[in-house]
Amino acid sequence: MSTDSGTPSYVEKGGFDRDTNYIEDRITDDPSSRYPVEPGRYRLVVARACPWANRAIIVRRLLGLEDAISMGVCGPTHDKRSWTFDLDPDGLDPVLKIPRLQDAFLARFPDYPRGITVPAMVEVSTGEVVTNDYPQMTLDFSTEWTRYHREGAPDLYPEALRGEIDEVAELIFHDVNNGVYKCGFAGSQSAYEKAYDALFARLDWLSDRLENQRFLVGDTITEADVRLFTTLARFDPVYHGHFKCNRSKLSEMPVLWAYARDLFQTPGFGDTTDFVHIKSHYYEVHTDINPTGIVPKGPDLSSWLSPHGREALGGRPFGDGTPPPPPKESETVPAEHWA
Template sequence: MSYVASGGEFNRDTNYITTRITADGRDGYPVESGRYRLVVARACPWANRTIIVRRLLGLEDTLSIGFCGPTHDQDSWTFDLDPGGVDPVLKIPRLKDAYLRRFPDYPKGITVPAIVDVGTGEVVTNDFAQMTLDFSTEWTEFHREGAPQLYPEPLRDEIDEVAQRIYTEVNNGVYRCGFAGSQESYEKAYDRLFTALDWLSDRLRNQRYLVGDTITEADVRLFTTLARFDPVYHGHFKCNRNKLSESPVLWAYARDLFQTPGFGDTTDFVQIKQHYYIVHSDINPTQIVPKGPDLANWLTPHGREALGGKPFGDGTPPGPTREGERVPADHSAG
């Protein structure tokens, strides 16, 4: 399967299944405890967002989670981590099965994260950007006591504005570098990416979080790209002006989040590296997965507490990661 853009510049297809699960059920899918299953892959940055937000808000008892393996074929993400390669709740071996159950002629790529209606086995949505916002705003009945306000109403316009730039220039910017099909498009993408990272460094130099003085949706969206930067994007995607660990402000910021419950404990560095270096065989034909980088430095002091702010505002950290949802110790920096 080819990932490099034959025309030069990589353009992501953003036409997702936009059905929403809401408190009033206006799209036919009301929020209900136990009705839906969130299907993710720890390797995927878009899916990693949903894992973080679900954990921060305490939705584990309400919304079950299924983990695909770190690699996929041209056809689908698969449940190869589960016994027999079958999801224990949905009883399917491939995520594609849930897509086809709702859309028999589904013409597009099978993506994670996806939410599946357990009763019908049909995919409801794969619109990752809206998904986490709805967790914050539509699923409030099931939030844990002390859940943080990740999308507080007074800050939504600013969060949206910052998140949009993070998406176009950073989250997608690294892919624009990695999947570029010409030298010219790569260099243009590279310049855009590092212009944005410099902007973020300036923004975070004197404030602990991106918007306001607590963690918000904007921080979640930036974190999943930063966590993958040195293990994958710096080398594999040629985003190599400098490593994250050589960017003092962003490196301290990323470590601050990593050491916050919900962030580092949902990050699986082994699966992250396996995914990119094995799946993108047109970029890495040998499919050899690099051994480094050393991860111990993720746990070093970051000093960002001096900027003030409280990670969870008036709320509290989430409790320990649930049994069966923990990242293996040898896959993390722990």
Template sequence: MTEESSSTGAYVGKGKEFTRDTRYIDTRITADGRDGYPVEPGRYRLIVARACPWANRAIIVRRLLGLEDVLSMGVCGPTHDQRSWTFDLDPGGVDPVLKIPRLQEAFLARFPDYPRGITVPAIVDIPTGQVVTNDYPQITLDLSTEWKQYHREGAPDLYPTELRAEIDEVAELVFRDVNNGVYRCGFAGKQEAYEAAYDRLFARLDWLTERLATQRFLVGDTITEADVRLFTTLVRFDPVYHGHFKCNRTKLTEMHVLWDYARDLFQTPGFGDTIDFAQIKEHYYVVHTDVNPTQIVPKGPCLANWLEPHGRELLGGRPFGDGTPPHPPKPSEVVPVEHWALG
């Protein structure tokens, strides 16, 4: 179950607009351990699903900052039932570190009567097997700030102090109208709600187009948290949101500034190498049965064009600032090439 679904597994409330439940476990893992969970190498496990855009943010940030050897990662499969994301990609369907078949078990270990969705990303305390947090916006910010002692040499500053107010402002607009906006289109239960969400989505994409026409990145001249948050929606736009969620005014490939911007990030180490288009498509088209009752996964679109030149370097900017690109992904975390270069 994700934050979009109800206890019955339905995603669309007939006659209603979609409203996301944003009540997450707000416990934080911090350098000073003020919530009882200090930053410690090897103590925690980041649980993700490559299909999920919210989890994809954490995968990218962890890669960019070089935290792979400090914070291990468990990967759920692309589909789930009404109860929970599951570890069906692992041998025996059990996470090799937490020794559980379902993420739900980590939530119930801490909160036996946990009433809300079992969501990714989540961070689990390995010694106790208990979930610490699933507050996805805060998770990535804390990886940038609270885990700084363990960043790789040359790690970028994704949340620079002097730009935080602007990053927060842009990120909030992007969340409201784009990240969550595509869901407000796709899960709308009445025509008026769908059309209002549709209009806000494309108005914001037009605003982003204007902003990015003259600057390479969203805030400042380097990659920041704001770019990570926009990218994970853009990369899913044509394979899923354009058709499945009826966000069909224009494809991403027809919005040339945003298409070039998205390809620029996709071709940057730490971004495209986290993307599994096959799992993304399987998740949306199989799990959302009230949107797609047949569960047929579309064969298209062709996605090999993500590797075409983008020309954004002509706008200047320094993707990693004074830092360097991340190392290649760990062999165990490499996405099969046939899953992201779909012809």
């Protein structure tokens, strides 16, 4: 199957094994490279439902890259072939003029054998996918596109802290970001319980780390916070019930709940989060887990806007920078989808 957002493959004894072989080409600030940084040349294709794509949306907005990198948004559901542009008039992306993301992958690789995943960077002139390597993509937004960052853009990947950011992000990926999928798509009781224990052990570790510091690394928001946030945002609406990650809800873990609300209420985080798309995707697409396709009505999400008190820990969310301006009207998530 062909989605990014957790379509399973299974390994021995029923464990979930994510295919992490992505197209490794990079867009770099080197004019002699095959894919040099160039405003307007590339289109970021995302789905707001997907946590990996949500990262790219957040980083693009925090850095102010909207004018340099356009964005196409797929709908929350898809078939086995590909994410589709069903939100757009006539079901076509208005820039790429294609109905499904698969077309961009096949334009470059006619026999592409892997999943058609978001986020993906597509070269507008050729209609060909450049990369879907989502972990590298956001780092390159921070380090390769600096000439096109907005005035006041934060440094999400400060050089002096990169080792620690990478270390924390790696732990979060294995036990939390991917850990929830290991629970949800486990094919055996033992594999599920192993993943469940690792997930909540890491969440407890994160709670301890964040109890007396506002952000994961240093006193500002970094790439590590972006990577954790997108899983936390989906925890109660999806992972707690749908993926059986049910020792505790996020709202029952005081430190992480306050931390998540702090980020959610920071421009660029909550206003890029679409809970309607999130719930629609997981509950309607994962029919092996939810064969009826019924989307639960709850939980009540209004408490995401309640006071969090994390300001008392100090820290400077944007460092020496400033919050991003409101999103473009064409990229605004309807308030009823997140507030």
